[in-house]
Amino acid sequence: MNYLITGASRGIGYDSALTLAASPENRLFVLSRTEKGLEQLASNAYDKYGHHNIEIRIADLAAVDPVQIHDWIVPFGNLAGVINNAGVLINKPFLELSMDDWTRSFEVNFFSIVRLLRALHPLLTGAHILNIGSMGGFQGTSKFVGLSAYSASKAALANLTECLAEEWKSDQIVSNCLALGAVQTEMLSEAFPGFKAPVSSEEMGAMVAWFLQNGHRFFNGKVLPVSVSTP
Numbered sequence: 001m002n003y004l005i006t007g008a009s010r011g012i013g014y015d016s017a018l019t020l021a022a023s024p025e026n027r028l029f030v031l032s033r034t035e036k037g038l039e040q041l042a043s044n045a046y047d048k049y050g051h052h053n054i055e056i057r058i059a060d061l062a063a064v065d066p067v068q069i070h071d072w073i074v075p076f077g078n079l080a081g082v083i084n085n086a087g088v089l090i091n092k093p094f095l096e097l098s099m100d101d102w103t104r105s106f107e108v109n110f111f112s113i114v115r116l117l118r119a120l121h122p123l124l125t126g127a128h129i130l131n132i133g134s135m136g137g138f139q140g141t142s143k144f145v146g147l148s149a150y151s152a153s154k155a156a157l158a159n160l161t162e163c164l165a166e167e168w169k170s171d172q173i174v175s176n177c178l179a180l181g182a183v184q185t186e187m188l189s190e191a192f193p194g195f196k197a198p199v200s201s202e203e204m205g206a207m208v209a210w211f212l213q214n215g216h217r218f219f220n221g222k223v224l225p226v227s228v229s230t231p
């Protein structure tokens, strides 16, 4: 089973990849902008499981030509799943957000995923696309001051998930979105210093990895809240 996980150098992406690496039947394609965390992931996985099944790519999703990502994976065959996990959170009140902040938020959290999925489509027959959304982008939940650009970009991703499930149904491609509540990661600590999340990155990574491998049998086009704290 080939799986692509974006933003795997730390946090939820790292822990999802570490869980998926346990099976020698899986081959993981992991990417992020920085090498250190990805190298650490590969060496931790080897120490833990005793096999090498992680392919690393350094790429900024906001800048990379997605065809390069396709060409990197194609010699290994089709993908069984993709976790669109890489994300950026800019925490500023609405009037302080510059248009560059809005562009950056949507480039990383939304348009990079659009570009990537367009390029990867030939490899996705039978695959599970798992978009990592947020409770902030889930209609009707509590909203937080400072997160308008972030939340709006995640809401767009949630809607795209529903649309793709319909458009790509005949290709047997399943799309789901997990709208996560607070998880203890660098992103959360930077945005909300001192806040203690009820779920660890390791716990959420294991849950995301499980859902990637099993959720497509039960859900398609669903945006599912995964939260024990956000109303």
Ligand SMILES: NC(=O)c1ccc[n+]([C@@H]2O[C@H](COP(=O)([O-])OP(=O)(O)OC[C@H]3O[C@@H](n4cnc5c(N)ncnc54)[C@H](OP(=O)(O)O)[C@@H]3O)[C@@H](O)[C@H]2O)c1
Residues within 6 Å of the ligand: 006, 007, 008, 009, 010, 011, 012, 013, 031, 032, 033, 034, 035, 037, 059, 060, 061, 062, 084, 085, 086, 087, 088, 089, 108, 132, 133, 134, 135, 179, 180, 181, 182, 183, 184, 185, 186, 187, 188, 197
């Ligand atoms: N933590 C939470 O409470 C929470 C709640 C709801 C949703 N989420 C979502 O869960 C996902 C993971 O979040 P996290 O908390 O684990 O965040 P994190 O600790 O900040 O990790 C983000 C990951 O994305 C990568 N990344 C960021 N920008 C990138 C870019 N332009 N190109 C390639 N990779 C990029 C980072 O690696 P590099 O810096 O090396 O590029 C890193 O591996 C995000 O989509 C986030 O919005 C998190």
